[in-house]
Amino acid sequence: MMDSIQPLIVSRHSKPLRHMVQGVRAFGAATAGLDRVSRKTSPATGDTDWGALLRRVADAQDSAAFAALFAHFGPRVKAYLMKSGADAASAEECAQDVMVTVWRKADQFNPARASAATWIFTIARNRRIDMLRRDKRPDPEDLPWGPEAEPDQEDALALQQETEQLTIALRDLPEAQRSMIERAYFNDLSHSEIADATGLPLGTIKSRIRLALERLRHSLN
Amino acid sequence: MTMITHHLSDQLLMAYSAGTLPEAFNLVVATHISLCDECRARMASFDAVGGALLEDAHAEMATDSLANVMARIKAADPVVKPNATARDTLLPTPLVDAIGGGLDKVQWRAVGGGVRQAILKTSDKATARLLHIPGGAAVPDHGHQGLELTLVLQGAFRDDDGHFARGDIEIASEEVEHTPIAEPGMDCICLAATDAPLKFRAILPRLAQPFLRI
Numbered sequence: 237m238m239d240s241i242q243p244l245i246v247s248r249h250s251k252p253l254r255h256m257v258q259g260v261r262a263f264g265a266a267t268a269g270l271d272r273v274s275r276k277t278s279p280a281t282g283d284t285d286w287g288a289l290l291r292r293v294a295d296a297q298d299s300a301a302f303a304a305l306f307a308h309f310g311p312r313v314k315a316y317l318m319k320s321g322a323d324a325a326s327a328e329e330c331a332q333d334v335m336v337t338v339w340r341k342a343d344q345f346n347p348a349r350a351s352a353a354t355w356i357f358t359i360a361r362n363r364r365i366d367m368l369r370r371d372k373r374p375d376p377e378d379l380p381w382g383p384e385a386e387p388d389q390e391d392a393l394a395l396q397q398e399t400e401q402l403t404i405a406l407r408d409l410p411e412a413q414r415s416m417i418e419r420a421y422f423n424d425l426s427h428s429e430i431a432d433a434t435g436l437p438l439g440t441i442k443s444r445i446r447l448a449l450e451r452l453r454h455s456l457n
Numbered sequence: 458m459t460m461i462t463h464h465l466s467d468q469l470l471m472a473y474s475a476g477t478l479p480e481a482f483n484l485v486v487a488t489h490i491s492l493c494d495e496c497r498a499r500m501a502s503f504d505a506v507g508g509a510l511l512e513d514a515h516a517e518m519a520t521d522s523l524a525n526v527m528a529r530i531k532a533a534d535p536v537v538k539p540n541a542t543a544r545d546t547l548l549p550t551p552l553v554d555a556i557g558g559g560l561d562k563v564q565w566r567a568v569g570g571g572v573r574q575a576i577l578k579t580s581d582k583a584t585a586r587l588l589h590i591p592g593g594a595a596v597p598d599h600g601h602q603g604l605e606l607t608l609v610l611q612g613a614f615r616d617d618d619g620h621f622a623r624g625d626i627e628i629a630s631e632e633v634e635h636t637p638i639a640e641p642g643m644d645c646i647c648l649a650a651t652d653a654p655l656k657f658r659a660i661l662p663r664l665a666q667p668f669l670r671i
Contacts, residue, residue: 299527306523315514328519335526340536350501354508361476361507371480371580373473374551376500377491377544403509421475421507422514427468442468449467452506 284308286352287345287392294342306335309353313360319422320364330367334360348391351399398456405455413448416441463618463625465489465496469606474503481585481650484555484577485606485626488648491549492624547611552648555585560646563587570594583652590614590639590647603653605629607637612645614638 289305292298313334317327337359345355365373406414419430427445431438465473465486472478473486490497519525544550545559555577556562565573565587573589583603590596592612606628613622616635621627629635639645 302527303523306526309511310518310522311516312511312514314518315516316511318516319514324516327516328522331518332522332526332529336529336533339526339530340533350504351508353512354501354505357507357511358504360511361474365476370476371478371483371582373476373478373480373483374487374554376487376497377550379497399505399509402505403512406506406509407513417506418510420471420477421510426472426477445471446467 287347287396290338290342290345290352290355291347293339294345302339305338305352309338309356310335312353313356316357316360316422317364317367319418320368321423322364322367326367330363331360334363337363348388348395351396353403354399401455402452405452408455409448409451413444413451416444417448420445461493461495461624463621463627464493465499465626466628467499469628470496470499470503471506474500474507479582479650479652480579481577481583482604482606482652484551484579484585485608485648485650487551488549488610489608489624489626491551547646552610555579556587565589570596572596583650585648585650588645588647588649590637590645592639592644593641595636595638603631603651605633605649605651607647607649610646610648612643613640614645614647615640 284304286305286308289298289301292301293305310331314327314331317330318324322330334356338356341359345352350358362373365371406417409417416430419433420427423430423433427441428438430436430441434441469478469482469486473483478486490500545553547560548556553559563575565575568574571591571594575587577585577587579585588596588607590612596614606626607621608626609621609623611623613620614637615621616627616637618627618629618633618635620640621637627637
């Protein structure tokens, strides 16, 4: 009976984020020479372990830990909502909602599955869909989550490092590629709507996004 | 469990992660990910792109913002954890939620050739429906004006693009005209979504289309 329960694919020493660009063919010639020197040190997101602060909120209702999370993520969530088309007042209100949810769901945060920024992004995205009355977006079925499945320290560390690399790689993308990714995530636009908004051909947008994903994958190697 | 060989595209996963797909497509993507660990891991990567973008955004919060949030947290009802509900063996949770129950709750309608369908309630930007195709039977020959996603839940079908079994998803664009045929044996049940009406090549199904919404 247990055979039907599939383990989380993120296993020890795996590189979970590399799954991102499966299906994208190698653009060896197109990307050769474009690779920049990767910056392996200097964490992109500062030295704070946001996941540890979330754990303190979950375990001890630690207001000081929450205040630090709020100071960092509140303004980021608000900016995300404003870029998605909300006015400043409703973005403020919804960012506050998101931070209330962060407190209430802190015990569901699992550092082996997502970084704090990623987890908060998913909460903000769901709130944005409600706020802008966008199409409903059901989540996938939860993975079976038994008591033995405590977050694995090594998985959590590997994920944290990959998230750092990804954040740096995104900053290092050529502006033409980065802006396409940002529009796709923040401006609530489909590829063809991006085409309308920018006047660029659809094929150009698709290939820029594909190239961007290919570079992000390179950064994780 | 059989191996899933037909997966979601980067474009669909990215749009699902960004939250910009029509509801009917979101339902198909969520249902596929529920069955596919590989696409679940890829989804996590696309969520991570969203998290990395979030790191670089900034807008000042109101001065009383934290105080407001703390007051709301203190005033809120205690968090109640939902009880784990029994899982349907055939239908993943997102689909059970969309149907309002298991397969016994589906309101099937015959659409000819032994094929039955049930349209699920979603926003009108795209249509989601369940298809029930008897083993060995064909779905009428059709092309698409838009994008069509077909996810197998039970049984299997075959068309020009290959063999599709439980968990496999076929992504058919406008150019594709295909004739899926259910493999002999078990009846094939699929979840399909389209963002434009299908165009059938034969005259009769085309006339029937506005009435039957297929």
